Amino acid sequence: MTEPIIDAWIQHPTGKFIGHDMFASLRRWMKLEVIPEEIPVELTVAALDAAGVHKALATAWWGPEGPLLSNDDVARTVAAHPDRFAGVGSVNLHRPMDAVRELRRCVKELGFVAVRQLPWLWGLPPNDRRYYPIYAECVELGVPFCLQVGHAGPLRPSDPGRPIPYLDEVACDFPELRIVGGHIGYPWTEEMVSLATKYENVYIDTSAYTPERYPEALVRFMKGPGQRKVLFGSNFPMIQPAKCIAQVDSLDLPDETRRAFLYTNAQRVFGLEG
Numbered sequence: 001m002t003e004p005i006i007d008a009w010i011q012h013p014t015g016k017f018i019g020h021d022m023f024a025s026l027r028r029w030m031k032l033e034v035i036p037e038e039i040p041v042e043l044t045v046a047a048l049d050a051a052g053v054h055k056a057l058a059t060a061w062w063g064p065e066g067p068l069l070s071n072d073d074v075a076r077t078v079a080a081h082p083d084r085f086a087g088v089g090s091v092n093l094h095r096p097m098d099a100v101r102e103l104r105r106c107v108k109e110l111g112f113v114a115v116r117q118l119p120w121l122w123g124l125p126p127n128d129r130r131y132y133p134i135y136a137e138c139v140e141l142g143v144p145f146c147l148q149v150g151h152a153g154p155l156r157p158s159d160p161g162r163p164i165p166y167l168d169e170v171a172c173d174f175p176e177l178r179i180v181g182g183h184i185g186y187p188w189t190e191e192m193v194s195l196a197t198k199y200e201n202v203y204i205d206t207s208a209y210t211p212e213r214y215p216e217a218l219v220r221f222m223k224g225p226g227q228r229k230v231l232f233g234s235n236f237p238m239i240q241p242a243k244c245i246a247q248v249d250s251l252d253l254p255d256e257t258r259r260a261f262l263y264t265n266a267q268r269v270f271g272l273e274g
Contacts, residue, residue, distance in 0.1 A: 022155060116146035126166050150192070189218055
């Protein structure tokens with residue numbers, strides 16, 4: 001029987017999204033020279049199939065200039081294959097009450113399971129006051145708050161992604177809030193591991209890194225006290241899920257730890273059905 005896999009962070013991209021100027025460095029890494037106008041959802045499903053991924057969390061992107069991948073774009077992706085995708089929304093930090101209302105719409109009307117904000121995109125670390133209404137509403141709605149931690153791949157400053165002190169303050173102020181730090185936290189991986197150790201509701205997802213690039217501090221954590229704290233993610237289309245899954249064996253994870261990493265941790269944190 002094929003082992004179940006949940007990918008905690010992907011995007012079903014549009015041509016407008018992947019062609020944005022700030023992704024020039026990522027397109028170079030991906031060796032993407034021609035940007036298609038439209039990208040069928042079936043191509044993303046095929047990438048999941050190639051990796052044996054059963055379900056993926058498709059994320060929206062909202063930045064200071066507006067949506068790059070709108071919540072309604074993500075809702076259409078989920079509606080096309082509801083058995084394969086769960087939606088993760090994004091909101092406008094510059095208008096906190098509009099952000100709260102949009103978060104409610106995402107969860108209550110669109111059926112999304114989380115919200116994700118990118119501190120580097122806004123130039124605002126997560127302890128900025130503009131995030132706090134969103135944290136409170138996430139607690140009320142019972143959904144996780146997801147964010148990027150670590151250095152920024154696009155050509156933007158990385159400091160807003162540093163876990164300590166910024167995310168440390170948030171986790172301390174909102175102990176009920178489930179927080180998922182995506183992209184491992186490198187080069188501050190040990191800071192992110194320390195927060196996941198310290199706080200019951202802080203988690204790490206491995207998106208944007210293939211297993212061969214996981215820092216040793218993270219792998220030690222996964223095999224030890226962090227067995228229930230680390231979630232698999234690819235960050236498709238920037239990295240193909242199949243490339244990540246092909247390298248999981250190299251981590252030499254015990255069976256129970258492997259299943260937790262690939263499936264049960266995400267299932268529990270995001271409240272996904274079996």
